[in-house]
Amino acid sequence: MMKKQTVMAVLVAATAATPIAAFGEKSYQADEWRDNRWYITPFGGYVFSDDDRKAADDEGSWQVGAAIGKPVSEKWNLELRGFYEELDEDNGPGKYENWGMTLDGHWYFLRNRGVNDWGGFQPYLILGAGFMQDKVDDIDKDDYSFIANGGLGVNWAFSNWGRLVADARYRWDDNSGDILDEDDFQDVVVSLGLQIPLGAAPVVAAAPVVMPEPEPQPVVVEPVQHSFELSADALFSFDSSELTALGRSRIDEIVKTVRGTGFTANSVEITGHTDPLGPEAYNQTLSEQRAEVVRDYLVSQDIPSTVEVTTRGVGEAQPKVTVEECRARGEARTKSALIACLAPNRRVEAVVSGTQAR
Secondary structure (H helix, E strand, O other), X not given: XXXXXXXXXXXXXXXXXXXXXXXXXXXXXXXXXXXXXXXXXXXXXXXXXXXXXXXOOOOOOEEEEEEEEEEOOOOEEEEEEEEEEEEXXXXXXXXXXXXXXXXXXXXXXXOOOOOOOOOEEEEEEEEEEEEEEEEEHHXXXXXXXXXXXXXXXXXXXXXXXXXXXXXXXEEEEOOOOOHHHOOOEEEEEEEXXXXXXOOOOOXXXXXXXXXXXXXXXXXXXXXXXXXXXXXXXXXXXXXXXXXXXXXXXXXXXHHHHHOOOOEEEEEEEEEEEOOOOOOHHHHHHHHHHHHHXXXXXXXXXXXOOOOEEEEEEOOOOOOOOOHHHHHHOOOOOOHXXXXXXXXXXXXXXEEEEEEEEO
């Protein structure tokens, strides 16, 4: 009959460990899935006792117990194992009635991974240590000894709720009670158990929803023109084709447009105009010179070489204000007043043509 102490120890261990299971990882991707549940394993076994114990090996050397454990990583399980065993006398000190506990690590050679591949036979190494009460009533021995064990096991997950486990262990017992005046005992224990996972199995995480890439919106390109009218009085001194500092700053506005974001300039057409004062041929030449000066400054500002820049002069042919209109308004009484009235005619016009992405 299993000792009351063993039953209590296993129950206490199970009670203490069960709430911790709630903190285990509960969700995996399908290809990373593994069963990381806590489990209990009732087992039975046979003890091949050390000859120095003088216990019978042919019959009556049995062991029963239970374990509680949990996978703690892809390779390792930790397991708390309690057991009770009876070793019948064989011309020795009497019947052994031993119980004990060990904390074991199970290292798996190759743990299956993935929800579709989990299970099957999975071998592992065993390494652990604990204590055992070596008890022989006939010689009044009842002492606790340090034990260590190592061995090989195999786990066969035959269903979601159960796994068969079998192992063989070498057990070293330091024989603290000096039974038969031996320094230690070295036993071999084989066992077979049913491992029962606790709680629901980890779920397979839902596959991430991959949103389709949005269809690229077609780029709409529209033809665009930007028109500029620059006062010649601001660009040049009177009756001159030499740019002033203010004139260069006004042309810089055209440069910014040509280089504008989203706008691709194709061409710039520059037209020079004069007022009707002076000979017509002179005014024609002056209008052409002023258009060319504006062009030369514009090109010097490193605008794209693909932009075609053309010039022309129309002299006094396209007035905005005529001499007659100035006289009619009373703004032609003096020469200086007439020059001021005709100022809108003295101008340079620029038309920047290109495309704009929408």
